[in-house]
Amino acid sequence: MKTKRFTIVLSICLMLVGIGVITQLTTADSVRPAWNPASILSGQGLEHQVGEAIKIVDNKGNVISQACQGVSVGDEIISADGKHYRIVKLNKDRAIVKSLGMDKEFLAWNEYFTDERLAMAAATKKTGKVGIYHTHSDESYVPSDGSESKPFKGGIYDVGQSLSTRLQEKSGTEVLYDKTPHDPHDNAAYQRSRRTATKLMKENPIALIDVHRDGIPDPDYYSAKVSDTNVSKLRLVVGRQNPNMQANLSFAKKMMAYANKVHPGIVKEIFMAKGNYNQDLMPTALLIEAGTHTNTKGQAERGVALFADAIPIVLGIEGGPAEAQGKTGFKGITDRGATAENSGGWKAVGWILGLTLLLGGGFLLISTGSLKGVGERIGAFGKEFSNYLGPLKKRMQGKKRATKDTSETTKASYDQADRAVIDHRDDVTED
Incomplete structure (x- = not known):
């Protein structure tokens, strides 16, 4: 029961953090009030x-x-x-x-x-x-x-x-x-x-x-x-x-x-x-x-x-x-523009992080609600993925066998040619 509650809380936290990151990135271009806890006590204004x-x-x-x-x-x-x-x-x-x-x-x-x-x-x-x-x-x-x-x-x-x-x-x-x-x-x-x-x-x-x-x-x-x-x-x-x-x-x-x-x-x-x-x-x-x-x-x-x-x-x-x-x-404004340009890479990283947290939390939340259920779900996903890859794996193995057969056939042809050359040389020697 404790494990189940922990999983639910964890999933919600991950989703909230992901939403927070995405919201921050979405509104980053607007100028927002600077929140300063000390200003509440400092009497600013x-x-x-x-x-x-x-x-x-x-x-x-x-x-x-x-x-x-x-x-x-x-x-x-x-x-x-x-x-x-x-x-x-x-x-x-x-x-x-x-x-x-x-x-x-x-x-x-x-x-x-x-x-x-x-x-x-x-x-x-x-x-x-x-x-x-x-x-x-x-x-x-x-x-x-x-x-x-x-x-x-x-x-x-x-x-x-x-x-x-x-x-x-x-x-x-x-x-x-x-x-x-x-x-x-x-x-x-x-x-x-x-x-x-x-x-x-x-x-x-x-x-x-x-x-x-x-x-x-x-x-x-x-x-x-x-x-x-x-x-x-x-x-x-x-x-x-x-x-x-x-x-x-x-x-x-x-x-x-x-x-x-x-x-x-x-x-x-x-x-x-x-x-x-x-x-x-x-x-x-x-x-x-x-x-x-x-x-x-x-x-x-x-x-x-x-x-x-x-x-x-x-x-x-x-x-x-x-x-x-x-x-x-x-x-003036050029300094702020340069800063914005340099921050583009970090924004991309932020989007990836936010989406990962959001989707990860959602996956946990829609699972069975326990770590065991999550493991089973992950295992099932892995099995389905393996089944999907199965035919591909067989095709790859078939290609490898065909390549091997071709190599062996080519090698046999080279051996026959070598033997023919040797026999011809022997015939010339006997004459």
Whole structure:
């Protein structure tokens, strides 16, 4: 009885695994929400606790940064001058970091992007589209909009429009600006905005930019005068919980390095936060925070417009160092296409595995339900197979006998010919 139950359970499990493999392969070409168990606990989607600030300090109490989101141990920061920090301890209203030294990759890009090299190197202009959207479509600016939140029509749309307009007018970059709202501002906002990002991906963008604003109460934290313009600076956010994290981070380093070369100080820092932020969709996905809710909307609009000047160069849409484009490895949609091509062989293996599991489980399930019955069924199948092969085997044996007889006849003929030659030679000798 136990054997019978075991066989039934085994067959069902095999069939379920086979169905799962086939389903995965069937839907592999569509972009699905990235399921991350940690995101349930990390509070992704509620990172903007407006009006609450956590000070991020070093072991001497020096303020390194501020954040309104729930920071986590392991989050990292790269400042505009290349200093790299990691959060190692959390208290109620502050986080303590340790220094990781200077970020060598950022410093290398910072050194590379010089006006002399850009003037001397002329890259072939590539075609590419930049996708822009807003996960938190309610975000607004209090001095200009009257509130930090305006559901479905936040002031953040004007900031996104400023970014889009600057890209189109100054560099001729084609922009895919999707204004789909994703309210309310809750834990599911990133799942809703993922549908929008997925739709943008169908247009083969070279980059995806999710535009936000921060929520720390101090307006001076972002306010600055950059390139003789009163702006709010930007913070670039990279999610630590996605497989493209290193690629996204490298892209962010390049953006901060070159943007700050063109407009010194426009990017405040890179913040590597616990979360996904839909950045698993492509290696050039980026989340930007354009100022905070206590800045004016005009400051944020002017800030993203200056930031836009760096985007075409870094992406290779506009002329820039040809060798820089070769080093980055970021080629927009072509990288994903190459990955898909290389995965074709594994898909074939997956189909074979899935069908084998499904058919094997089905065979067990329709059998007698016991290992003995399965053995008998296999034995019967073997017997039927042997019966099928029987006539074929006889025909093969007949052919072998015919071949043997032919060989023997040929050999006898050769022997007779030899004897005839010998007799003829004897006759000649006697004469």
